[in-house]
Amino acid sequence: MKIPQEDIEELRGELEAERDSLEEELASHGRVQNDTGEWEGASIGFEGEEADPNDVADQIEELATNIPLVKELEGRHTDAIDALEKMDEGVYGICEECDEPIDLDRLKANPSARTCIKHADR
Numbered sequence: 001m002k003i004p005q006e007d008i009e010e011l012r013g014e015l016e017a018e019r020d021s022l023e024e025e026l027a028s029h030g031r032v033q034n035d036t037g038e039w040e041g042a043s044i045g046f047e048g049e050e051a052d053p054n055d056v057a058d059q060i061e062e063l064a065t066n067i068p069l070v071k072e073l074e075g076r077h078t079d080a081i082d083a084l085e086k087m088d089e090g091v092y093g094i095c096e097e098c099d100e101p102i103d104l105d106r107l108k109a110n111p112s113a114r115t116c117i118k119h120a121d122r
Helices: 005-029 053-089 104-109
Strands: 030-032 039-041
Touching: 005 053, 005 104
Parallel strands: none
Antiparallel strands: 030 039
């Protein structure tokens, strides 16, 4: 099953918008590690004088929230980028488990889907 070009263009637009949105969200909750290019959770740091203990506690709480959030956002970001690369390579819409086409309705619901319904959530 070949995906019609019109649908590919629509899905590409959705993936590019999702990628851009995720990059903004990642930047507001984390920072890129220079050595690996991966994202890590972050909090606003205090420089200079010793911070108030309440501020430090808030900072720790923010970091505890941001670390798992950034991990989830980074996974979604990677999926969107991978889907765009697959489009460029002409292999978009193929299940990574069974090499069968992914149903177009599934791709419209989740343009970065990596698998067909049969192999979802494995």
